[in-house]
Amino acid sequence: MANPNLFFLFLLLVVPLSLLLLLTLILRPRPVKIPIKNRHVFITGGSSGIGLALATQAALQGAKVSILARNLNKLEEAKQSIKLSTGIDVRVFAADVRDFDALKKAIDEAGEIDVLVCNQGVFVPGELETQELEEVKFMLDVNLVGCFHLIKAALPAMKNRRDRRPCSIALMSSQAGQVGIYGYTAYSASKFGLRGLAEALQQEVIGENIHISLIFPPDTETPGFAEENKRRPQLTNIIAASSGTMKANDVAKKALQGIKSGSFIVSCNFEGFLLSVATAGLSPQRSVMMAFIEVVAAGILRIAGLFFQWNWYESIAKWHAKGK
The missing domain is CATH 3.40.50.720 (NAD(P)-binding Rossmann-like Domain)
Incomplete structure (x- = not known):
């Protein structure tokens, strides 16, 4: 029976390395x-x-x-x-x-x-x-x-x-x-x-x-x-x-x-x-490491961005509630 710890270690190594290799191949401009x-x-x-x-x-x-x-x-x-x-x-x-x-x-x-x-x-x-x-x-x-x-x-x-x-x-x-x-x-x-x-x-x-x-x-x-x-x-x-x-x-x-x-x-x-990173969208990216961070962090930073929006709109609501 395969060791599950080795399997997860394999995933932790192979998935990031595969992503880095893919990004190295597709990033433009150089x-x-x-x-x-x-x-x-x-x-x-x-x-x-x-x-x-x-x-x-x-x-x-x-x-x-x-x-x-x-x-x-x-x-x-x-x-x-x-x-x-x-x-x-x-x-x-x-x-x-x-x-x-x-x-x-x-x-x-x-x-x-x-x-x-x-x-x-x-x-x-x-x-x-x-x-x-x-x-x-x-x-x-x-x-x-x-x-x-x-x-x-x-x-x-x-x-x-x-x-x-x-x-x-x-x-x-x-x-x-x-x-x-x-x-x-x-x-x-x-x-x-x-x-x-x-x-x-x-x-x-x-x-x-x-x-x-x-x-x-x-x-x-x-x-x-x-x-x-x-x-x-x-x-x-x-x-x-x-x-x-x-x-x-x-x-x-x-x-x-x-x-x-x-x-x-x-x-x-x-x-x-x-x-x-949060607003990378379809902008060109020359750095493999920056592209890697953008891909990995996109979801987390979207949550953070929604939190900031919640905070800003709460401030606006309180401002209007006070009659400006």
Whole structure:
């Protein structure tokens, strides 16, 4: 008679190994490394916050850095800040990502780009009912349409580049681009849209050795976040109370690491890691171990997600019961 303990041990070994082998065979795109030393990294929203931290980190790692934002004075201040931190000069370009012609002119002047980081973003919190449509349009135009403008402007030269090594287009989303939160209606829509853009674009450009990264930072300590907190609805603060914040420099390090490894999904903290696993869906995955975790943890994290939803809706019900 067979030993049942040996049978269960056999299952514990064979099933995971078989799954790992299957994932190794089917995962696409394949793993890739994207070098940045001596290559041109172009970062929008580079005059402050995460963009400025990204530019500093890239310069420290030997990249040739260009930053773009709307305000030339702030860009010059950022340039001096990077110079003081790294001893390296960066190039600055003033343009609004909503203005395709001005953006195209700046990108053409900057020259061939190896790593394009679409980091610009605006957030005006508030319930949709009370929010002005101009504010909604502003967020969609900057956060989502602005990325289309950037990619359309930069992609031809990226595809025809002389340096045929892997290059990258990185999109700065948000954890609010993974799960909708009260008071984030328009912002979440603009950031959720980046996922559809990223998934489809990766299929379009993979043949040119261009790799897409979608970065999901949590609340980050930036000047923009400080302004956001002044307007956030009280119920948003209640629901989001469990989420922590990160420093811009820490987000930048995680983001740059993800870009260099060609990761499609780049999470920045443990909460973001869990969200990335829970919302993996049909997104591409290069890492066998991450794919394994996504497959094994999917059911458990769905239960956890339903618990969070229960908690949020309980908070909303109590809020309404108190007459707001």
